[in-house]
Amino acid sequence: MSVPVPRGPAVATPPAARVPRRRERGVAGLLLAGPFALLLAGTVLAPVLYALYLSLFTERLAGLGFDGPRQVFTAMGNYAAVLGDRAFHDSLGNVALFALVHIPVMLGAALLLALLLDSAVVRLRQLWSLAVFLPHVVPVVIGGLVWAYLYSPGIGPLAAVLPFDPLSDVGVLPSVVNMATWQWTGYNMVIFYTALQAVPREVVEAARADGAGPVRVALSVKVPMVRPTAFVALVFTVIGSLQLFTEPLVLRGFTGSVTSTWTPSLYVYEAAFIAGDHGRAAAASVLLAVVCAALSALVMRLSARRSG
Template identity: 70%
Template sequence: MTAVPTPATTPPGPASARSRRAARRRRFTGAALAAPFALLLLCTVLIPIGYAFYLSLFADRLSGLGFDGYRQVLTGFDNYTDVLADPAARDSVANVARYAAIHIPVMFGGALLIALLLNSATVRLRQLWSLAVFLPYAVPGVIAGLIWGYLYSPGIGPLADVLPFDPFGESGVLPSIVNMATWQWTGYNVIIFYTALQTVPRDVLEAARADGAGALRTALSIKIPMIRPTIFVALVFTTIGSLQLFTEPMVLRTFTGAVTSTWTPSLYIYDAAFIRNDYGRAAAASILLALASALLSALVMRLSSRRSR
C-alpha cells in the first residue's frame, strides 16, 4: 500500500508576520479615525432617538382619584395612534405639503437660474453678485422673520398695500411663509449650484459652442445634466428642511392668528411638549416626523440614482 505524500506546511516567515502586523495596524488606524464620528453619531443621534422612542411608549395619567398627581404609565403605541388620528396633526402635514409644493420648485428654479447666470461669461462682478444673493442666508431666521413680519404689517410695512393678497389672512399666510423661506434659502442653493457648475469641463462647453449650441441649449443639455447629482443632494436637504418648518410660522404667530400652534408638525411637537407637557405625544410625533423624513430622503435618492443610470 503506497502512502500518499502530504504537502509540508512551512512555518510562517518574517514576511507573513509583518503583513499581519500591517493589517492589524490598518484596522486600528481605521477604527481610530472613525471613532470620533461614531461617538458623535451615538451621542447626538442614536441616543436621543432611542430616548425619544422610550418616552413615546409612556403617558402621564392621574393616579387613584387624582390626589396623588400624575404618574407615568406604559401605554405601548397608543401615543402613535393618537397622533395619527389627531386632526390637528393631519392638518399640519397638509400645510407642510402645500408649503413644499410651492417653495421647492420656486426656490430651486430661482437658485438654478441665478447660478447659471453667474456662471455665464456675460455677468460682471460675479463675486459681488454671489455675496449679494448669499447675504439673506447669513441673517438669523428669527431676525428675518421679524423683519418680514413688520414688512407685512398693515399701516407699518409697505407690502401690505402692494400685495394682491392679505399676508396675514387665512389664504395669504402660506404665500407669506413661502416668500420668507425662499428669500432666505435661495442664496444658499445658488452657491451650491454655482460651485458645481465651476466643475463642468471647459472642453465640453467649448465643443458645444463649436457645434453651434447657444447659451440656453448648453445650459439645458450640458450644464444641468452634469450637476444633476448636486441638485438631487440639495433637493434631499430642502425636503428635510421643509418637513421641519418651524421658525417662519413661529415668528408670524405673533403677528396673526391665522398661524395656529399646530400649523406645522414641528409646531405640533413644540405645543405638545412645552405647552401641554405631553412628552409622550411629542416624542411619538417626533419619531413619526423622523421616519417621514428618512422615507422621503430615501425616495429622492432612489430617484436620483435611477436618473443617473
C-alpha cells in the first residue's frame, strides 16, 4: 500500500513577475497586429482621409486664367453642390429601385436553392452547387458583355422573346437586376447552405417526428436558425447595391438609356475622370459612404431586435 507523499503549498507567482509577462504579451500582440494595422491604414484610412480632404476644395481659375486652375477651399460647397444636383438625386432613385427588386429576388432565390440542396430532394448536390456558383466566378465585365449581346435587338435572342425592349428606358432596370441576380445568387447560396449545415440534425429530426413536413421544417426550423446569416448577407447586398457600377457601365455602350450618372458610382466616375471635378467626386463618395453606413446600421439594429 503506497503512502501518499505530502506536497507543499503551491507557490504563487509574485505580482512583480506578472507585469513583465503581460508586457511581453502586449508587445507580441502589437508585433502580430502591426502588419495588418499598416495595411489597413495604407489602403483604407489614408484614402478615406484624402477623400475628405479633397471634398473641401475645388479648382478655379485665378485672374485671366493664364496660370491655370488653383485649388480653393470651399468648406461644404462641394457637398451642397452634390446635394442640389438633380442628377445625383436621380442616381439614388435608380439604385433604390434596383435594390427594392434585386435584394428580395436574389436573396430569396439563394435561400430557396440552399434549402433544396440541404434537403434530400436534390441529387448530385456538388454538381448543382458548382453549376449555380459558376456565374459568380465569371468576371463581371465579361458577364455584362454576354448579357448585353443577349439583350441587343436584331442579334440577341432575348430581345425577340421578351415582351419589352430590355435596353429601353423602362426595360434597362430589369435587365441590370437580372445581370446582378445571375452574378450573385450562387455566392449567397453557398453562404446559406454553409449555415444550414450547422443546424443541429436532432432538431430537424424532432420536428419530423412531430409530423412536420419538408416545407414546415424549412420555414419553421431551418430558416429561423439561419436568420443571423441572412441579415449579414442582407447588409453586404445593400452595400453592393448602392455601389452598383460595372453592369450599367457595360450596358451604357449598347444603349442610351443608361446615362453617365445613372448610379451614384457612375456619378462619381463622371465627376472625377470626365469632368475633372475631383472635389465634387470626393464629396459624392463621402455622401455615398454615409448612406451605406446608415443603411448598414439600420439593418444591424433590426437584426439585433429580431434576435433579441
